[in-house]
Amino acid sequence: MSDDVQRGLEGVLVAESDLSYIDGDAGKLGYLGYSIEDLAREASYEEVVYLLWHGRLPDAQELDDFSTWMAGARPLDDEVVTEIRQLAAADEVPMAALRTIVSALSAYDDDATHDDVTDLDANLRKACRITAKIPTALAAFERFRNGKEAVDPREDLNHAANFLYMLNGEVPDEVLAETFDMALVLHADHGLNASTFSAMVTASTLSDLHSAVTAAIGTLAGSLHGGANANVMRMLKEVDESDADPRTWVETALADGRRVPGFGHRVYDVKDPRAEILGAKSKELAEAAGESKWYDYSTTIEAYIADHKALAPNVDFYSASTYYQMGIPIDAYTPIFAMSRVAGWIAHVLEQYEDNRLIRPRARYVGEADLPFPAVGER
Template identity: 80%
Template sequence: MSDDLKRGLEGVLVAESELSFIDGDAGKLVYRGYTIEDLARDASYEEVVYLLWHGELPTQDELAEFSSEMATERELADGVLAEIRELADADEVPMAALRTIVSTLSAYDDDADHEDVTDLEANVRKSRRITAKIPTALAAFNRLRNGNDVVSPREDLSHAENFLYMLNDEEPDEVLADTLDMALVLHADHGLNASTFSAMVTASTLSDLHSAVTSAVGTLAGSLHGGANANVMKMLKEIDESDKDPTKWVTDALAEGRRVPGFGHRVYNVKDPRAKILGEKSEALGEAAGDMKWYDYSVAIEEYIGEEKGLAPNVDFYSASTYYQMGIPVDIYTPIFAMSRVAGWTAHVIEQYEDNRIMRPRARYVGEEDLTITPIDER
């Protein structure tokens, strides 16, 4: 294999970005100059979205106006709700449903047919609508598939509070709302990951923002990208049902050729900084509930895999037990990832439009050469 072949585009630079920076050796993640630790501790999801779209953290007045504008966009058109009901009745997979819903949103967006797909103000408006409506759509889909009535969004709640309210038909307590808000901050952007790059490739053709986000959702649906946190929780539940020691379970699983999800990362060579923060949240939720087993299982697995395989956990590993202890259904973990990451997807698409060049990598041909066509009656 030639040295110039980079499978999976590993290590290939394709763009310059002001949005996020990752130092994989130091375990560092930065959004527009701010460390993820500081943002997770001191900034709300709305503040982070504003930061990604506008380049700086908002003032108090700017945040109030921005949050109000987001909140007024939460309602879904009747046609979108009808589509969600059909998807729920068909028992569609949640990520596939979300992919269809995002595409459907364009039919009801006043800026969808904007003549200039690169227009900054129009794209910020579209980004705001998509980001505001995804939680409403996801909560509606989950309730309808379970035979419950749709809960309408409220404008007086934060992004995280409103989603949990619509999901469960009751206002969340402060601990749950703060935990989800922090998780959304942690997932908002992460460089040129597969789904973000997919959105950028779509945008590079001068396709529209809804198409770019739809591409990103479809990419995130893959088990090697967004599905890992759900797989981690399935593993933890299997361990619990087996009555095995977590280390013994993992040993047996590896001997059977099974993969242990939630470990390793294409960028980080050390523990994902987001995993550290979510691990603390998982521990705190366990202590509050008086049930530490999910956190204890996770720690035991982390220590064993670290010692035996030299691998550290990624963000998906501790988000699994964190979401589970919040009462969130396992199969909507990845859609919640999308609910957060849409802020980063749209920010990167807007950045792509600013200095666009169509993505066009090349492949080395390794097939047959100089063949001649045999007449069809002689083949």
């Protein structure tokens, strides 16, 4: 065994998985052998969830049954709604609220006390409830903290459209619904990122699915993982308010030692393929709305950073303007990330349970040794 320490476990192989494939040199991403481009263009979020959990795409009847099952699991117990209302009244930050809500959901899940935490059928039922209820909870929290009442979910809308309906109180148009559905597909899984690995570590102790997802949410909340798209939008708004040319703004920011969010990635050495797809969608939304400034700012900044820093944008860069043009609050971006990524978290947890081994790395001790123990009066 090598004695080299790999800080952050960078480049360390810790598991085998058939869920998502990333080629950082070529800028490729796929789920179970299907390219992200094909999935984003052709598949619904429900199809991708089924693919990740079952290892294959559903046929028409399976997709209809699965979508119906998911839609029927959307409503929240009254006690959970009360807790969401209290969290909103306490001005809790959205990711912390989501962490608390998902943990609370286990109290009202019929399978939460199942004796065998690795039982696949029970976990698929729990997975469906968790994934279906998170959008309902997020939309209710957002409305409560803005002095509005929650909107009940509808079973006749798909996962993406129903969330936008519950958030805004009106059925979204086709462009918005399709764009949001695509965004959910793009964020559904991405290898052993920090939050996914956190979920796997939790599951490896034979803790339950709710605990694993709660751990993942806590990990995603960190600014080095889930908050980049919110920071990108804050940057774009700052550019807009400055009335400066975006190139000049970025040049000044870099000279002041500021970091421009949304660029670079631990895995990709080229442009994130998801950024390519969302960039095109951001442009489409801008053209449909007749307001292109956010997209124009983004492309100008991308070109400047490419020329001066040789860095390419990641998925967060264009998801920022895409979400903003859809009317989604900036501090809800990371919870929406979780709303999508829960599918991947659960898929990796199910995979972990299939052939479980406790994840327990070691650290090299570099402290002092064999110190004499002094009496309290001699310290």
